[in-house]
Amino acid sequence: MRRAEGGGAAYRRGMEWFVAEDGWLGRAVFLHALAALYVVAFVAAARQGPALIGTRGLTPVPDHLRRVGFRQAPSVFHRWWSDRFFLAVCWTGAGLAALTLAGVTARLPLVASTAVWLALWALYLSVVNVGQLWWSFGWESLLCEVGFLAVFLGNAAVAPPLLVLLLLRWVLFRLELGAGLIKMRGDPCWRDLTCLHHHHETQPMPGPLSWFFHHLPGPLHRVEVAANHVTQLVVPFGLFLPQPVAGVCAGIMLVTQLWLVASGNFAWLNWLAVVLAASVLPDAFWAWLLPRPVQDWLVPAQAGATPYPWAGAVLLVTALVLVLSWRPVLNLVSPGQAMNASFEPLRLVNTYGAFGSVTKVRHEIVVEGLDEDGVWREYGFRGKPGPPGRWPRQYAPYHLRLDWMMWFAALSRRYARPWFPRLLRRLLEADPATLRLLAVDPFDGRRPEAVRALLYRYRYTTWAELRATRACWHRDLVGEFAHPVTLATAEADWA
Structure with missing residues (x-):
């Protein structure tokens, strides 16, 4: 050559x-x-x-x-x-x-x-x-x-x-x-x-x-x-x-x-x-x-x-x-x-190394905001699972860092402690830079009255469920991950 x-x-x-x-x-x-x-x-x-x-x-x-x-x-x-x-x-x-x-x-x-x-x-x-x-x-x-x-x-x-x-x-x-x-x-x-x-x-x-x-x-x-x-x-x-x-x-x-x-x-x-x-x-x-x-x-x-x-x-x-x-x-x-x-x-x-342990159950954090009519609306993330009918996208080699940390936070609250309260505050402020990390802002740039985070158990649908619903995920509510907060209480001790 x-x-x-x-x-x-x-x-x-x-x-x-x-x-x-x-x-x-x-x-x-x-x-x-x-x-x-x-x-x-x-x-x-x-x-x-x-x-x-x-x-x-x-x-x-x-x-x-x-x-x-x-x-x-x-x-x-x-x-x-x-x-x-x-x-x-x-x-x-x-x-x-x-x-x-x-x-x-x-x-x-x-x-x-x-x-x-x-x-x-x-x-x-x-x-x-x-x-x-x-x-x-x-x-x-x-x-x-x-x-x-x-x-x-x-x-x-x-x-x-x-x-x-x-x-x-x-x-x-x-x-x-x-x-x-x-x-x-x-x-x-x-x-x-x-x-x-x-x-x-x-x-x-x-x-x-x-x-x-x-x-x-x-x-x-x-x-x-x-x-x-x-x-x-x-x-x-x-x-x-x-x-x-x-x-x-x-x-x-x-x-x-x-x-x-x-x-x-x-x-x-x-x-x-x-x-x-x-x-x-x-x-x-x-x-x-x-x-x-x-x-x-x-x-x-x-x-x-x-x-x-x-x-x-x-x-x-x-x-x-x-x-x-x-x-x-x-x-x-x-x-x-x-x-x-x-x-x-x-x-x-x-x-280097990867997946020394494999989780058997998937939990996901769903973040919601409260509108002026008292309805909780879900924020949509770009890569992590959200609404059951939303099919996953291919992003790699691009790295969605917030989405990955949300997965860790769902494993243990200690992973979320340094940053999650501030994320809730930025959503309450409708911070443009933070909202650009998301796929869906249900408030179109307006401030919500309050925000909260719920924890769901996710599993893949079966072939029969996929044919019936066109959804790849099924989810069941486990409980509250972060209780509703307003701007006055956003960074209070939620752990």
Whole structure:
């Protein structure tokens, strides 16, 4: 791929070990796909951040910065905070990512290309480190870790560094193995292969096909779980074998992740796993799959000699990652394995896992406002279940943060304690930023007389109920989650 003759060799004599000759297209596909996920992440932050963590947000950043110092959570916002500056950071990140997706960054000189990727990583890390519980999900640290490694993949004119591509495999290995181990150590239903009898119904944010996945035959659910165990506990070890074995193992993971994409909304977790797996696939696969014009666009330049300073930087980063990996590795082998944890503030090497336990019953919080006629009207959320007849939408890789936290709040009131009273107050104020987080405002921007929250037990309808009602959900009232409040009592102790 794209190797020039003579002085344009892809590497200097004696540096053959440094170059991944079979990684030109894989690197390019990976970087463009990662840029697309960066666009999604920054746009989601810009659209939701002011209402969640802004100066009048549900958990304001200025309050957080008074408690947490720069060393604990490095961020540009320690230097200066305003809602406008936050939006400037987000839209700058989205713009840089869009230019990278369009292929501009790959065509810049090596120093400039590296600077763009470094800026993307630093800006998004700054958002995550002040995002508090809203940015506490595993895929946030995963994007930071993968984004940091992307800084050292080079531009289109530098041969793909083998060591960095191997570090990407190391991330994918820990992501899959960590998820597999947390399941085997956690809920017994993973060991008796019955978790999928419940998971599609009780997962945080079902997708449009989740109802159908839930109604697959029980034996097929068991096959799904068994296949998942093989994919997460056995297949990852093949990532470090020679091609084509590594590519086959990555392909198995990629297909499994697409299956998960179809069955639910998990932000960019599954998509980032797909992107990591794509970086492992050999160039022969991409050359077969992609038309030649697309290949020429992805790899636009002939390779020049690898600069020695660049090779030195790659070696230093590789050594750093290996040193920082010891705590995640200890966590993997520990009986008390932590799930989705970062061990240092830059989130360079993290530990991952998902669904160590599976809830068997789904509860949902329904928020209602009282109109002037004494009628309670339901607010509609974008992604989480609401009215029984509203079919779930597909939002991933976009992340609806408030909807996800509402799922956690329904599990336990302690998850809601830091922010739920303020959410009720913002609804009473008809706060425009908060209302933009919702799909339906039954008051069309007017203030309600009071608001309350009810707790419902949700279950999927049967095939017969679906045919009769066209509704995918059935719900029964469990009780009151938050008693009716007015502006005078909105932030009183409701716990």
